[in-house]
Amino acid sequence: MHRVRLPDGTDVPALGQGTWLIGENKRRASKEESALALGIDLGLSLIDTAEMYGDGRSEELIGRVIKGRRHEVFLVSKVYPHNASRDGVQAACARSLKRLNVETIDLYLLHWRGGVPLAETVAGFTALKRAGKIGAWGVSNFDVADMDELLGVPGGDACAANQVLYHPASRGIEYDLLPWCARQKISVMAYSPFGHSGTPLRSKALTDVARRHGVAPAQIALAGAIRHPHVSVIPKAGDPAHVRENATAGKITLTAEDLAVIDAAHPPPRRKQSLDLL
Ligand SMILES: NC(=O)c1ccc[n+]([C@@H]2O[C@H](COP(=O)([O-])OP(=O)(O)OC[C@H]3O[C@@H](n4cnc5c(N)ncnc54)[C@H](OP(=O)(O)O)[C@@H]3O)[C@@H](O)[C@H]2O)c1
Numbered sequence: 001m002h003r004v005r006l007p008d009g010t011d012v013p014a015l016g017q018g019t020w021l022i023g024e025n026k027r028r029a030s031k032e033e034s035a036l037a038l039g040i041d042l043g044l045s046l047i048d049t050a051e052m053y054g055d056g057r058s059e060e061l062i063g064r065v066i067k068g069r070r071h072e073v074f075l076v077s078k079v080y081p082h083n084a085s086r087d088g089v090q091a092a093c094a095r096s097l098k099r100l101n102v103e104t105i106d107l108y109l110l111h112w113r114g115g116v117p118l119a120e121t122v123a124g125f126t127a128l129k130r131a132g133k134i135g136a137w138g139v140s141n142f143d144v145a146d147m148d149e150l151l152g153v154p155g156g157d158a159c160a161a162n163q164v165l166y167h168p169a170s171r172g173i174e175y176d177l178l179p180w181c182a183r184q185k186i187s188v189m190a191y192s193p194f195g196h197s198g199t200p201l202r203s204k205a206l207t208d209v210a211r212r213h214g215v216a217p218a219q220i221a222l223a224g225a226i227r228h229p230h231v232s233v234i235p236k237a238g239d240p241a242h243v244r245e246n247a248t249a250g251k252i253t254l255t256a257e258d259l260a261v262i263d264a265a266h267p268p269p270r271r272k273q274s275l276d277l278l
Contacts, residue, residue: 001043002250004232006107006136006160007185012074014226015250016046017243018191018236023061024054032238036065039237040072042247048163048189048234050078050111051096059099067101075100076107076163076189076234078140081114088116089124093133108134109163112141112277119153126155136160138186143275144176151184159186165276166190166231168221168266169200172273182230190225190233192278194218205265209258215249218242222249224262 002014017039022032036047047066049058059077066073077100083092093108108128110121125137138161139150150156162181166173166188173188181188194201206217213220218235225233226249237243254262 016234018234019058023057048076063101078109078111084116084121086124106135161187163189175269219249223252
């Protein structure tokens with residue numbers, strides 16, 4: 001399994017599991033729990049959630065799945081921007097810890113930038129880290145200008161990760177944000193690697209490359225994301241067959257020829273593009 005190093009030296013799996021929309025439907029919950037547990041068994045042990053997902057039900061479902069195996073997973077959760085004041089962040093984290101039924105969240109992210117000054121949010125994150133409630137903190141949906149501003153506030157340089165949209169049909173971050181984060185040793189977590197709807201997986205280029213490797217297009221999309229050494233990726237899969245495919249994507253090495261086929265259909269950015277969001 002590829003691993004990605006956080007600035008504090010912690011190594012996390014490059015392939016993880018997303019949980020947006022998981023836990024929202026009671027009838028699907030037991031299948032989703034099994035899929036998530038299977039993913040952990042297969043090494044997809046970085047688990048991403050947020051207080052937003054299902055109004056906390058995603059965190060509760062994860063809490064049930066990781067009971068007795070907390071030590072096997074690297075847990076990421078996110079705070080709403082409207083809860084991201086110095087005190088608000090600490091109260092929101094306490095609620096997430098309770099729902100997850102754990103003592104510590106390994107990586108706690110600001111879900112997107114809102115109206116609260118960054119200095120306040122960073123002060124809240126710093127207090128949580130000092131109290132041992134979180135292992136590290138980071139942000140999500142921050143472009144280069146936001147990152148520059150973040151690093152300018154007291155304690156902002158402790159940011160460990162930026163979680164952003166990245167898939168074969170959305171490559172804008174390759175122009176500036178990815179290299180910027182690499183220079184700063186801030187890891188990038190790629191969300192919606194299949195474009196959420198799965199549409200990018202129907203690309204002929206991805207299908208052709210997948211056929212050449214004898215794998216599924218989804219595995220090519222994941223291998224493409226984690227070919228960058230500081231990028232991890234968090235596909236969401238409720239179907240166990242999908243979980244199995246995703247777990248083996250780390251074995252695929254894309255050749256220069258594969259990348260040329262993908263580039264021809266989905267050209268890398270030649271100029272600054274504003275950050276795509278979902
Ligand atoms: N920070 C943010 O603002 C933000 C925004 C969006 C997402 N996220 C995070 O990123 C995670 C992933 O993104 P996402 O949920 O938007 O969507 P995604 O991972 O791009 O796509 C999920 C869809 O792909 C399908 N799928 C999974 N594995 C597959 C495979 N091997 N082959 C074919 N289809 C496959 C899933 O189907 P099945 O479920 O049927 O398997 C599901 O319909 C989220 O769950 C969340 O944790 C963060």
